[in-house]
Amino acid sequence: MAGSLNHCSQTGNKEDIYNTDTAAIASGEILFNIHCSGCHNFRQDGIGPQLTGITDAIGKEQLLQFIKNPEKLIASGNKRAKQIHEKFKGTVMPPFEFLNGQELDALLAFLHTRNLPAKHKGLSNPVTDTIAMSSLTAEIKAIATFPFTDTAMPHTRITKLDYEPETGSLFVVDLNGVLYRLHNGKPQTYLDIRKERPSFVYKPGLATGLGSFAFHPAFRKNGVFYTTHTEPPASAQADFPLDSTQKTAVQWILTEWKATQPAASHFSGSSRELLRVEMPGTVHGVQEIAFNPYAKKGDQDYGYLYIGTGDGGNSQTATTYGIWGALLRIDPAGNNSRNKQYGIPADNPFHDGKKKPAEVFAYGFRNAHRIAWTQSGKLLVSNIGQEQIESLNLIAPGANYGWPAREGTFASENIDGETVVFPLPDNDSIYHITYPVMQYDHDEGKAISGGFEYSGNSIPELKGKFLFGDIPTGRLLYVEENDLKQGRLATIKEWKVSLNGKIKTLQELCGSKRADLHFGKDMQGELYLLTKPDGKIYKLVAATQHEQ
Numbered sequence: 238m239a240g241s242l243n244h245c246s247q248t249g250n251k252e253d254i255y256n257t258d259t260a261a262i263a264s265g266e267i268l269f270n271i272h273c274s275g276c277h278n279f280r281q282d283g284i285g286p287q288l289t290g291i292t293d294a295i296g297k298e299q300l301l302q303f304i305k306n307p308e309k310l311i312a313s314g315n316k317r318a319k320q321i322h323e324k325f326k327g328t329v330m331p332p333f334e335f336l337n338g339q340e341l342d343a344l345l346a347f348l349h350t351r352n353l354p355a356k357h358k359g360l361s362n363p364v365t366d367t368i369a370m371s372s373l374t375a376e377i378k379a380i381a382t383f384p385f386t387d388t389a390m391p392h393t394r395i396t397k398l399d400y401e402p403e404t405g406s407l408f409v410v411d412l413n414g415v416l417y418r419l420h421n422g423k424p425q426t427y428l429d430i431r432k433e434r435p436s437f438v439y440k441p442g443l444a445t446g447l448g449s450f451a452f453h454p455a456f457r458k459n460g461v462f463y464t465t466h467t468e469p470p471a472s473a474q475a476d477f478p479l480d481s482t483q484k485t486a487v488q489w490i491l492t493e494w495k496a497t498q499p500a501a502s503h504f505s506g507s508s509r510e511l512l513r514v515e516m517p518g519t520v521h522g523v524q525e526i527a528f529n530p531y532a533k534k535g536d537q538d539y540g541y542l543y544i545g546t547g548d549g550g551n552s553q554t555a556t557t558y559g560i561w562g563a564l565l566r567i568d569p570a571g572n573n574s575r576n577k578q579y580g581i582p583a584d585n586p587f588h589d590g591k592k593k594p595a596e597v598f599a600y601g602f603r604n605a606h607r608i609a610w611t612q613s614g615k616l617l618v619s620n621i622g623q624e625q626i627e628s629l630n631l632i633a634p635g636a637n638y639g640w641p642a643r644e645g646t647f648a649s650e651n652i653d654g655e656t657v658v659f660p661l662p663d664n665d666s667i668y669h670i671t672y673p674v675m676q677y678d679h680d681e682g683k684a685i686s687g688g689f690e691y692s693g694n695s696i697p698e699l700k701g702k703f704l705f706g707d708i709p710t711g712r713l714l715y716v717e718e719n720d721l722k723q724g725r726l727a728t729i730k731e732w733k734v735s736l737n738g739k740i741k742t743l744q745e746l747c748g749s750k751r752a753d754l755h756f757g758k759d760m761q762g763e764l765y766l767l768t769k770p771d772g773k774i775y776k777l778v779a780a781t782q783h784e785q
Contacts, residue, residue: 253292253296253297254297255292255297255345255346255349256342256343256345256346257346258346261342261343261346262343262346262347262350263347264340264343264347265343265344265345265346265347265348266347266653266654267483267551268336268340268343268344268347269344269347269348269654270518270550270551270552270654271484271486271517271518271519271520271549271550271551272333272336272486272518272519272520272550273288273344274520274550274623275443275444275518275520275521275550276330276443278623278624278655278656279351279654279655280361280624280655281679283624283679283683283709284325284328284683284684284709284751285325285328285330286321286324286325288348288351289351289352290351290352291348291351291352292345292348292349292351292352293352295317297345299315299317300345300348301341301345302315303318303330304333304336304341304344305332305333305334305336305341306332306334307329307330307331307332308329308332308389309332311329325750325751328390328709328749328750328751329389329390331440331441331442331443332440332441333441335441347654350653350654351653351654351655358657359650359657359658359659360625360647360658360659360660362678362680363625363626363645363647363658363678364626364645364676364677364678364681367681368677368681368714368729368730368731369730369731370730370731370732370733371715371730371731371732371782372781372782372783373698373715373730373732373733373780373781373782374732374733374734374735374740374780374781374782375696375699375732375733375734375735375777375779375780376734376735376736376738376777376778376779376780377734377735377736377766377775377776377777377778378736378775378776378778379736379773379774379775380419380422380765380774380775380776381409381419381422381423381424381773381774382771382772382773382774383395383409383411383417383424383772383773383774384424384772385772386411386413386414386415387413390749390751390770391749391751391753391769391770392769392770392771392772393411393413393769393770393771393772394411394412394413394439394442394446394769395409395410395411395755395767395769395772395774396410396411396412396524396755396767396769397409397410397449397450397755397757397767398755398756398757398758398759398765398767398774399450399451399452399527399757399758400452400758400759400760401452401456401457402452402454402456402528402530402760403454403455403456403457404457405759405760405761406418406419406420407419407757407759408427408450408452409424409757409767409774410447410448410449410450410464411446411447412439412444412445412446412447412448413439413446413447414429414430414431414437414439414446414447414466415428415429415430415431415447416428416429416430416447416450416464416504418502420502425502425503426503427502427503427504428464428494428503428504430447430464430466433508434466434468436468436469436472437466437467437468438467438468438469438487439467441519442519443519443520444519444520444521444522444524444547445467445487445519445522446466446467447464447465447466448464448465448466448467448489448522448523448524448525449464449465449523449524449525449526449527450462450463450464450465450526451463451526451527451528451542452528453528453540453569454528454530454532454534454539454540455534455540456496456499457499457500458499459495459499460495460496460497460498460499460506461493461494461495461496461569462493462494462496463491463492463493463494463511463526463542463569464491464492464494464526465489465490465491465492465522465523465524465526465544466489466490466492467487467488467489467490467519467522468487468488468490469487469488470484470485470486470487470488470515471485471488472488473488473510473513474513475488475513475514475515476512476513476514476575476576477512477513477514477515477559477560477561477594478515479515479516479517479554480557483517483551483553483554484517485515485516485517486516486517486518486519486549486550487515487516487518487519487522488513488514488515488516489513489514489516489522489523489546490510490512490513490514491510491511491512491513491523491526491544492508492509492510492511493508493509493510493511493569494506494507494508495507495508509578510578511567511569511578511579512567512576512578512579514546514560514561516547516549516550516561517549517550517551517554518549518550518551519550520547520549520550520604521547521548521549521550521562521603521604521621522546522547522549523544523545523546523547524545524547524604524606525544525545525605525606525607525608525687526542526543526544526545527542527543527608527609528540528541528542528543529541529543529610529616530610531610531612531614537584540568540569540570541566541567541568541582542566542567542568542569543564543565543566543598543608543616544564544565544566544567544596545564545565545602545604545605545606545607545608545618546560546561546562546563546564546565546602546605547561547562547602547603547604547605547606547621548561548562548602548603548604548640548641549561552603552623552640552641552651552656553641555600555601555602555603555640555641556641558593558594559594560594560596560597562600562601562602562603562604562605562640563593563596563597563598563599563600563601563602563605564597564598564599564600564602564605564608564618564632565596565597565598566582566585566596566598567579567580567581567582567596568580568581568582574595574596581595581596584634585597585598585634586598586599586634586635587635598632598634598635599618599632599633599634599635599636599637599638600636600637600638601636601637601638601639601640601643601670601671602618602620602630602638602640603620603621603622603623603640603641603644604620604621605618605619605620606618606619606620606621606685606687607619607686607687607688608687609687609688609689609690609703611690611703611718611721612690612692613718615631615718615721616631616632617629617630617631617632617674617703617721618630618632618638619685619686619687619688619705620638620640620673620685621684621685621708622644622645622679622684622685623644623649623656624644624655624656624657624658624679625644625645625647625649625656625658625678625679626644626645626646626647626658626673626676626677626678626679627645627676627677627678627679627682627683627684627685627707628645628673628675628676628685629673629674629675629676629685629703629705629716629721629727630671630673630674631674631721631722631723633671633723636671637668637669637670637671638670638671638672638673639670639671639672641656642668642670643661643670643672644656644658645658645672645673645676645678646661646672646673646676646726647659647660647661648660648661648662648665671723672724673726674720674721674722674723674725674726674727675716675721675726675727675729676726677714677729681707681712682707682709682710682712682714683707683708683709683710684707684708684709685705685706685707685708686705686706686707686708686754686755686756687705687755687756688703688704688705688706688715688756689703689704689705689756689758689764690702690703690704690718691703691704691762691763691764692758692762693761693762693763693764694761694762695761695763695778695779696763696777696778696779696780698780698781698782699764699777699780701717701718701719702715702716702717702718703715703716703717703718703721704732704756704764705756706754706756706766707754708752708753708754708755709751709752709753710744710752710754711742711743711744711747711752711753711754711768712731713731713732713733713734713743713754714729714730714731714732715729715730715732716728716729716730734766734775734777736775743766743768746768746771746773746775747768747769747770747771747773748770748771749770749771751770752768752769752770753768753769753770754766754767754768755767755769757774763776763777764776764777765777
């Protein structure tokens with residue numbers, strides 16, 4: 238399509254001439270996939286607006302200003318920038334001032350090709366079923382408010398609540414660089430990685446920063462816990478570098494911390510680096526680490542760390558021999574890895590490292606965003622999709638979950654920078670792909686939050702349910718845990734929450750059209766909701782559900 242453009246393509250002003258060199262357009266497509274595709278596509282609005290025809294609608298200079306620093310353009314009173322900001326209230330695109338002139342020229346060249354009609358059309362509404370509203374309403378109670386770590390929205394970037402496994406103390410991470418401990422409902426800074434790691438970066442936002450944390454099941458005895466965070470390209474030699482055809486945007490680092498006094502309210506101790514991975518983009522990094530909370534000492538899975546990796550915004554990384562777009566499983570106490578900093582469990586499906594890196598437990602994910610276990614032993618991964626499908630996957634060791642050749646239960650293909658989905662081919666079985674046990678498409682939501690099976694005792698109405706939601710919209714969803722079976726899709730239902738007896742949406746509660754919803758779970762199995770814009774955490778305290 239790009240090759241058919243005239244050399245002097247313009248939108249009416251001589252200043253709005255776009256590069257039509259095919260190499261520049263190809264380079265721009267790569268940049269788009271790395272930096273932009275997490276929020277934008279060319280079919281429908283997502284986290285940000287769809288971009289078909291954007292170079293016809295907006296002048297080149299204004300586009301450049303918006304890409305470089307959207308917040309500055311909004312503050313200047315620019316009419317269109319303000320309209321977009323109001324439409325996507327609560328969401329401000331991060332600045333991309335780090336892109337040089339040649340890169341910006343290439344990115345705009347690619348965007349300009351998207352003004353032409355698409356050559357191929359896939360399924361516009363792949364999942365035709367709609368999600369029904371159930372009669373379930375949960376009463377929530379605000380238990381904590383976190384300090385703002387940014388003047389722009391979202392004011393906080395709290396994304397994970399978890400517990401120290403022996404005492405049950407609650408901890409919450411803010412992507413901007415702070416791991417908090419909750420004490421009597423008040424957040425206390427436990428670890429400030431900005432002080433511990435001078436190379437730490439959390440901008441341009443999206444998924445960069447202090448990604449995740451996990452306490453070793455024997456933390457109170459050994460003082461050991463783990464974090465993931467981002468640093469600039471070439472900060473140190475990577476254990477898993479990108480190939481020479483891809484430019485590195487950030488490095489993700491897995492760190493082991495050893496507290497001198499595990500019972501202390503603030504971390505003091507030592508640390509060591511276990512693993513460093515290069516990523517082509519600032520999205521879909523190493524955003525999740527977790528231990529199996531049901532594994533006891535002596536069990537095969539005890540002390541093994543699971544790590545969710547994304548494709549870094551470039552689907553091609555998921556097709557290479559590497560750890561991108563995968564669920565990893567390592568023994569942090571071992572030393573038989575290539576870098577000798579951790580161990581490879583003997584029962585890992587690729588432990589010999591021939592077909593896949595020995596760390597890989599399962600693969601074929603765009604963004605293995607959240608990991609959860611059920612009481613019955615199911616291992617689940619929430620996978621944030623590209624342009625169509627959000628999914629929950631039941632993990633089998635060594636299984637391929639399809640990305641980028643599949644998105645959910647559909648064939649997918651990148652056509653002119655856009656992921657288009659089609660029905661599965663007749664000979665699909667020969668590819669041995671494992672499909673989701675739950676999915677929804679983008680007319681129902683935009684990005685799955687991950688979630689948990691309710692395993693507490695305070696709310697009997699939630700027993701047997703796996704509760705989750707949609708990150709941007711704050712929509713609350715659930716499936717019955719018994720329905721999560723390989724080879725079938727569970728029925729999704731919506732549920733509501735009430736605060737002080739009044740039913741409210743999370744968008745209303747946080748004061749933003751982008752709720753930025755995440756879930757947490759405590760040692761007793763009770764569930765929590767986190768919203769970034771207002772930095773609040775709510776606990777589910779009661780529920781009602783009527784027979785339908």
